[in-house]
Amino acid sequence: MKGISPEEQSAARRAYLAVVVALSLSILAGLSLAVVYWSGGQAQLEGVLLAVSLLGIGVGTVIWAKRFLPNEEAEEARKPVGSTAEDVSDFSAEVDRGEEAIGSRRLLVGLISGGLGALGLAMVFPIRSLGPRPGRGLSRTGMADGRRLVNAEHEPVRPDDIPLAGVLTVWPEGHEEEADSSALLIRVEDASLFREPVVLPWTVGPVVAYSKLCTHTGCPVGLYEADEHLLLCPCHQSTFEVLAGARPVFGPATRALPQLPLGIDEQGFLVARGDFEGPVSAGFWNRSR
C-alpha cells in the first residue's frame, strides 16, 4: 500500500473493517442458530440467523475479493472450437476401419440389430402397467337410476333442505368418493323460471341439478350468484346460466354443465333418475363417441 492517497487508505481501512464486521456477524449468527435450534427452534429466528450467517460470509468475501485481491485483467487466446480438417479425416478413417471389420459379417449385424430392436419393443410394454385402459369411466359417473343424493355428511336430502335461492353439493349414495360424481342442487324462486334447454321432467319443482365440474378444466363450479342465477367457476371464470340449462355465457367453457335427471322417492328424498345427460368435466378427443 505505497503511493496511495490518504483518502484511498482510509477507504481501504473502512472496507477491511466491513469485512471483519461481516465475518464476525456471520460467526455470531451461526453460533446463535445452534443455540436456537438446541433450545426448541423458532422458524423466523432460524431463517434470520441462517441468513445472517450466510450473508455475512457472502458480503465479507465479495468485499474482500473486490478490494484486496488482484483485479488485473488477463487475456487468453481463443482457439477455434472445431477440429482441424486433419483431425476430422483421421477420425473418420478410424471409424471406417472398424466399420469395415464389423460390417464384413452382414448377417450378424442384421441379427444384432433385430435383437436390439425386439428388446426395445419389449421394453415399451411395461408402460401399459401404469394405468387401466381409458374406457367408459370418463363418460360415466356414480349417478344411477334410483340412487339417493346425499350431502357432505352422507345424509339424504329433501328439496326443502336446499336453501331458498341457494345451492347444495350432493353425491350419489355409496359413491361419495368418486371425484366426478358430485352434483349441484339449485333451488330457484319458482319452477316457471326454467326455460330451454332445461329438461323439465328432470327437475323437481323449483330444483334443478347439474354436474358440479366445470366443462373447461374440471374445477368445481362453486360460486352461485342467486340474483342473476349464474354459476361461476373460480378457476377460469367460466359462467353458466342456471335457468337456461347451465349454458356457458362467459369465459372459456364451451359446453353446458350436464343436467342430472332428478326424482323423488317414496320417503320424499331426492334421487337420481339416471346418469348425467352427458360426460362431465373437461372435454376429450372422443367424448361424443
Next chain:
Amino acid sequence: MSKKRGRVARTGAWVDDRLGLAKVARTTLRKVFPDHWSFLLGEVALYSFVVLLLTGVYLTFFFDPSQAETVYEGSYAALHGVEMTRAYRSAVELSFDVRAGLVMRQMHHWAAVVFVAAMVVHLARVFFTGAFRRPRELNWMVGVTLLLLGIGNGFTGYSLLDDQLSGTGLRIAYSIVLSIPVIGSWITSLLFGGEFPGPDIIVRFYVLHILLVPAMIIGLLVMHLSLLVHQKHTQFTGPGRREDNVVGERIWPTYAVKASGLFFLTTGTLAALGGLAQINPIWIYGPFEPSEVSAASQPDWYVGWLEGALRVMPAWEVRAFGFELPNPFFAGVLLPSLTFGLLYLWPFIEARRTKDRSVHHLLDRPRDRPMRTALGVATLAFYSVLFIAGGSDVLATEFGLSVNQLIWSVRLALFVVPVIAGAVAHRLCRDLAARDAEPPHDPPDPPADGDGPDAVAGTDPVAEGEPEEERELAWPPPASVLRTGPPSPRPLPP
C-alpha cells in the same frame, strides 16, 4: 507455515501421482472469465439449484408420498380430527412439528421460485446479447431444456403436498393432458394410474420430482457448464477484445472468491425469505377435496402465463366427425408447445433470417440489434400480459373491476401491448445507437462521450474495422457487418 505447506504439497503429490491432474488443475485456475454483472444471472440459478438439492434432501426425510387416508392429530389445532392423506399430513407435520422443517420447506419453495426466475432472466440476457449464435446453439438448447425441466419440477413439487390448491392445479393439469388429440385419455390414465384423482399420482410425481427430473437437471447442468468451459465464455466488445481472445479475470483467486461470495449471498437471501416470507401455507388451504375449490387459486409465478392463457382463451373448440379438440388444448398444449418450440429453434431461425452463420464470441449490445431487441421485448410483453391475466380474479377484486371487462381488456392488450412495446424498444435502440454514433469521428479511438462502460463497450474498432456501419445496423444487417471481426477469426493451427 512451511511445515504446513510441506504437508499440502505431499498430499498433492500423492493425489497427482495417482490422477495426474496438476497440469489440468493449473490450466483451470488460470482460466480467464470475462466479467460483467449480467453473467452472474446464470450463477444465481445454479446456486438456487444447489439450495434446492440440499433443502430437498432434508424434506425427503420427513415427507410421506402416500395417498392413504389418515386423521390429523399434530400440533396445529385447526386441523385436529380432519381426514387427510398421509402426504398432506406429513407436509403439515414437517412444517409444525419438525424442528427447522418449516424454514427448510419455505427455503425450498423460495429457491424454486428464484431458480426459474434466474433462468428466465439469464435466458433473456443470452437472447438480447446474441450469445446463442454459432457456436453456442447447442448450449442454448440445453438451457431451454433446463428451463422446461425447472418449470416442470416446480409444478410436480407443489403438487405433492395434496392441499386444496395443489389438488386444483392437478385437476387442471389432468384436463389439459386429457385434451391432447387421440392419445390424451391414454396419457392421463397411464400418468395418473386411472381417472382423476388417480390412486398413484402423488407417488409418481414424487419419483419424478426427487429423482428423475433432478438427475436430468444435474446431467444437463454438467453439460451446460462443460460446454461453457470448452467453448469459453462470450464477452462484450471493448478495447483489446477480439473474436480470437478472452479478456477478463483469471479464475484464481479473485473470480473464485467472488463466485463463492455470490453463492453465499444467494443462499443467504433464500434463507431470509424462507424464514420471514410465508410461502404456500398449506395448513390454511386444507386437504384436497375434489368437490371444493377456493376462490383466487393462484399457481406459482412460472405457471401464471399458462393460467392466464387458459382464462383469456375465448370459448372456442373444434368438433368434427364426432371428435373434438377441447378448448384447453389451445392454451394448455398448443401455446406451450409453440413457446418452447420457437425457443429451441430461435438460433436457427435468426441465422436464417439474417443469413449470419459465422462464429460469434463477441456479444451484441441490444441497441445494435434493434429488430431482435424489439422482438424480444414484444415477446416478453406478450407473456407478461398473459401472466397478469392469470390473476384476473384477484385484480378484479382488488381494483373493483368486473372480471368480464378485465378479460376483454386483456384479450385486446395481448395484441396491442406487444406491438407498442416492440415499437418503443425499436425506437429506443435506434436513438441510443445514434447517440453513441454522434461525437467521435476518429474511428481508431474508443468513443469519448464518457457514458460509462456501456459506451466504451459499444464499439471495438480493432475487431470490427467498420465501426460506423456497426452502429447503423439495419435488419437484415449489411453483409459487411455480418462478417465476423478479422478476416480469419478461426486461424487453423499449423
